[in-house]
Amino acid sequence: MTALLSAESWQYRALNAKNPGLDFLSDALLELVAEGHPVIAGSADLQYSNGLNKFAHAHPDRYIQFGISEQNMVTAAAGLATTGHMPFVATFASFLGLLCCEQIRMDVAYCAQPVRLIGHHTGISLGFYGTSHHATEDIATMRAIADLTVISPSDGSQLAAAIKASAEWPEPIYFRIGRGRDPDIYERGAHFVIGKAIEHGAGEELTIIACGLPVHPAIEAARQLNAAGRSVGVIDMATIKPLDREAVLRAAGRSRMLMTIEEHNVLGGLGSAVAEVLADEGCGVKLFRHGIRDEYSLIAPPTHLYAYYKLDAPGIEQVASALLDGRPVPL
Amino acid sequence: MATTETSAASPRAQANDFSISPSELAALREKARFVRLETIRLIEIAKTGHYSSAFSAAEIFAALYYDVMSLRAGEPKWPDRDRFLMGKGHAAVGLFPILADLGFLAKEVLDGYTRLGNPLGDHPDMRKVPGIDFSSGSIGHALSAGAGIAWGGRASGRGFTTFVMLGDGEMQEGQVWEAALFATQHKLSRLVAIVDRNGYQLDGKVDDVIGIEPLTDKWRAFGWEVHDVDGHDLAALTELLRRLKADGARQTPVCVVARTIKGKGVSYMEAEPGWHLGYLAPEDAELAIAEIMAREI
Numbered sequence: 001m002t003a004l005l006s007a008e009s010w011q012y013r014a015l016n017a018k019n020p021g022l023d024f025l026s027d028a029l030l031e032l033v034a035e036g037h038p039v040i041a042g043s044a045d046l047q048y049s050n051g052l053n054k055f056a057h058a059h060p061d062r063y064i065q066f067g068i069s070e071q072n073m074v075t076a077a078a079g080l081a082t083t084g085h086m087p088f089v090a091t092f093a094s095f096l097g098l099l100c101c102e103q104i105r106m107d108v109a110y111c112a113q114p115v116r117l118i119g120h121h122t123g124i125s126l127g128f129y130g131t132s133h134h135a136t137e138d139i140a141t142m143r144a145i146a147d148l149t150v151i152s153p154s155d156g157s158q159l160a161a162a163i164k165a166s167a168e169w170p171e172p173i174y175f176r177i178g179r180g181r182d183p184d185i186y187e188r189g190a191h192f193v194i195g196k197a198i199e200h201g202a203g204e205e206l207t208i209i210a211c212g213l214p215v216h217p218a219i220e221a222a223r224q225l226n227a228a229g230r231s232v233g234v235i236d237m238a239t240i241k242p243l244d245r246e247a248v249l250r251a252a253g254r255s256r257m258l259m260t261i262e263e264h265n266v267l268g269g270l271g272s273a274v275a276e277v278l279a280d281e282g283c284g285v286k287l288f289r290h291g292i293r294d295e296y297s298l299i300a301p302p303t304h305l306y307a308y309y310k311l312d313a314p315g316i317e318q319v320a321s322a323l324l325d326g327r328p329v330p331l
Numbered sequence: 332m333a334t335t336e337t338s339a340a341s342p343r344a345q346a347n348d349f350s351i352s353p354s355e356l357a358a359l360r361e362k363a364r365f366v367r368l369e370t371i372r373l374i375e376i377a378k379t380g381h382y383s384s385a386f387s388a389a390e391i392f393a394a395l396y397y398d399v400m401s402l403r404a405g406e407p408k409w410p411d412r413d414r415f416l417m418g419k420g421h422a423a424v425g426l427f428p429i430l431a432d433l434g435f436l437a438k439e440v441l442d443g444y445t446r447l448g449n450p451l452g453d454h455p456d457m458r459k460v461p462g463i464d465f466s467s468g469s470i471g472h473a474l475s476a477g478a479g480i481a482w483g484g485r486a487s488g489r490g491f492t493t494f495v496m497l498g499d500g501e502m503q504e505g506q507v508w509e510a511a512l513f514a515t516q517h518k519l520s521r522l523v524a525i526v527d528r529n530g531y532q533l534d535g536k537v538d539d540v541i542g543i544e545p546l547t548d549k550w551r552a553f554g555w556e557v558h559d560v561d562g563h564d565l566a567a568l569t570e571l572l573r574r575l576k577a578d579g580a581r582q583t584p585v586c587v588v589a590r591t592i593k594g595k596g597v598s599y600m601e602a603e604p605g606w607h608l609g610y611l612a613p614e615d616a617e618l619a620i621a622e623i624m625a626r627e628i
Contacts (some may be wrong), residue, residue: 027578040486064482067516079465079479081456083487084410085485087479103506106469108477112458 017288022051022180024156025118028163029055029088033062036165040080042089044070050090070095074103074117081113085165091127093119093176097138101145108172110147115172116163121179122152123213123263124292124309136292140268141209142174143241149194150241152176152270154215155185158238161192169194176240176310183216185236195239197247201226203233205324207251208316210261211237211270217306218261220313225320232320240270245277251294252283255322259288263311266291289325290316293331304321312324349573350565354607357396359565360628362429367596367623369428369441371616377424377445380453381592383606385425387529388496390628391562391589395494396429399576404434405557413491413576414484416477418507419527421608422469427460429452434460440532471504473485473497474524474569478514481522481584492576496525502543508553514584515554522584523575524555527562529593531604550586562589563628573604596623 029052032039042064047053054065065215066073070091077087090096096104108115118268119138126133142150149171153159159177166173197209200219203226210218215236221230233255235247250259258270258278271289279289290310306312310319310331322329351359369417372378396402400413417423424444431438436450443449450459454468465476475497484491514522526546534540543549544587550557558575558580560567568589593607594600597619611619 040483059485064517069506069509069513071506072478074515075475076479076482076510076513079476079481080483081464081479083480083483083489085483085486102469103472103475106466107472110458119522272343288410311514 008142011181016329023053023054024160024180025090025163025177026051028160030058031164032167033039033059035167038085040064040085040087041320042066042073042077042087044068044073044091044095046091048089049092049179050118052090058121070100071103074100074115075107077115078103078107078111078113081115086114088116088118090118090120093122093132093135093138094133097135097141097176098176099105101141104142104148104174109145113148113172115171116166116176117172117174119174120177122176123178124297124305125179125213125263125302127305130299134297136263136265136297137268138174138261139264139270140272142176143273144268147171148241149173149239151239152211153238154210154212154236155182156180157184157188157190158192159188161190162194162238164203165192165194169289172283173327175204178213182213185219187214192238195242195244197244198236198238199247200234200236201232201254204231205255206230206232206257206259207235207255208232208259208261208320209235209237209248209251209270209274211240214261214311214316217313217316221316221320224313224317225324230324237270237274240273243273243277246278248274249283252278252285254283255285257286257288257301259290259320259323261311261316262291264291265294267294267330288329289320290319310318336433349570349577352568354448356566359393359569361625362397363389363565364623365407366392366425366428367431368620370425371619372612373424373427373441373444374610375616376442377453379608381421381448381608382597382611383600383604384419384422384498384529386595386597386600387562387591387593388419388422388425388527389596390565390568391496391525391527392425392429392619394565394572395396396433398569399572399593400494401491402433403477404462405584407489410487411489411491413490414464414480414493416465416473416479416480416493417472418454418468418473418496418501423451423455426455426584430460430462433462436460455530459491462536470498470501472506474510475513478510478517478526480493480521481514481519482517484521490521492523494523494577497541498532498538499526499528499530499537499546502526502537502546511550511553511555518582519584520581523572524586525586526586526588527591528588529591531607533607536604545587550588554583555586556581556583557584558587560587560589562591563595565628596626596628
């Protein structure tokens with residue numbers, strides 16, 4: 001039995017004071033257990049980073065410590081699922097979505113086992129930990145795997161709601177989440193439907209389609225632009241696969257221009273998924289894909305990186321203004 | 332037939348009598364012979380296949396499926412069934428005939444082995460083939476999957492045993508050893524790994540490619556109970572597996588290193604390990620069939 005820091009310990013409180021979002025994952029899983037779902041949680045030596053220590057403390061018989069062996073964790077979770085359990089296994093997105101890509105394909109998706117994969121600290125949210133800990137390719141790898149759902153919640157409440165919704169979802173799911181410091185967008189208990197985008201205002205000039213952490217600054221940037229007389233809407237595309245094609249087409253029909261924003265390489269991610277819909281349907285609307293431009297991110301504290309890559313509200317506002325004015329995008 | 336008679340609760344197991352009778356042994360030998368003959372027949376349909384990998388495992392298949400494992404052919408997802416996973420999924424050509432023989436799938440399905448739309452390919456697919464407990468094909472995953480199954484079975488209060496057949500070349504995959512550590516840490520005592528130690532992989536002798544000896548010491552060092560057995564000695568193999576399944580006191584997972592011969596049963600394959608993947612011309616197939624029919628293993 002692993003020694004656990006209790007949820008009341010000073011270490012846990014210290015961590016949680018920095019990352020208030022840590023509770024959302026465990027709390028949602030605790031609710032699923034209370035509702036009678038056969039949840040088993042597991043992590044690979046990162047229970048204090050993803051907050052699952054709270055779940056482990058409450059249900060030690062439902063928690064599996066895998067140690068630093070992510071591939072074993074994913075495959076074992078698939079085996080576990082065949083015995084009627086619903087495993088939620090979590091580690092850094094860089095390891096889950098890249099190191100474990102083949103285990104996810106072969107053992108989870110191909111075997112059609114209802115494993116819930118939680119890739120946390122995704123994108124460049126691990127800042128100066130560097131490229132090994134950045135995940136700017138995981139949307140691309142995960143959405144190319146057949147029979148795998150991909151969800152990228154934009155805040156803690158939406159994460160909790162998506163976890164709750166996953167209990168009734170037949171396919172395995174890859175959740176791409178931040179590090180628990182995401183600012184709030186939604187109220188606690190907000191409704192979430194897998195595969196349905198959430199629209200924040202309609203823009204005649206521009207619709208921003210974003211997922212994950214950039215949704216909050218995108219809403220803020222749109223607010224500033226609209227206050228200056230522009231017409232900009234935002235779509236929170238929390239489910240990347242299956243993509244809400246109707247929402248994309250509505251935006252394409254309404255707006256002069258579309259812009260996707262993701263904490264991910266602009267190749268293969270949300271922007272590519274949106275571009276595929278536009279191309280499939282013959283939409284001529286201009287699309288600008290904003291994100292990490294096919295490079296390895298610099299290292300810096302995350303907020304510095306978001307400013308540098310123009311993924312914070314002022315940066316998004318600058319990029320959008322340039323697009324709207326027909327000026328070169330300042331990247 | 333695989334039955335529940337050899338389960339831990341059976342009178343014979345309670346009496347700690349795991350010995351195999353002459354008639355049981357004779358019947359199992361016929362089943363191993365059947366595996367080899369069917370392997371030749373099916374690969375004739377595909378025009379290429381893993382003869383010798385299936386031949387080295389024929390006795391292991393026979394002991395498990397016709398004696399040791401508790402199964403219900405009419406209920407392939409029976410929650411209390413014993414599980415079998417193949418790390419060396421490329422030997423599935425030897426398992427499919429057994430599944431058909433036991434009634435998990437119609438015998439006619441075998442006749443379309445590897446043909447368009449048929450569920451049976453070179454590797455086993457749990458979504459397509461009733462009786463397959465987990466898909467495989469990518470070497471090195473199966474022990475992890477088996478460990479997860481064993482953990483889940485214990486958490487559900489079920490007493491089934493999970494058998495995982497591994498290739499000896501598979502020992503070169505790092506994930507195997509991740510699973511080995513995990514199974515020991517979590518005391519997965521209902522997990523039994525069987526290493527088909529036939530000594531060869533695609534590029535040559537395992538010990539010339541990347542050596543794995545001392546193999547039993549490695550598993551022991553990882554905290555596993557280890558048994559070394561002649562993988563073609565059906566009596567010894569069956570008695571050992573019966574005993575391992577019935578042992579409710581064990582606190583560790585078990586590894587059986589089954590010493591086997593690649594291509595066992597056909598002397599020219601035994602002499603030429605290049606038969607890992609191949610195709611028998613009709614006259615060679617006749618020779619092989621004649622030897623399999625005549626030879627006692």
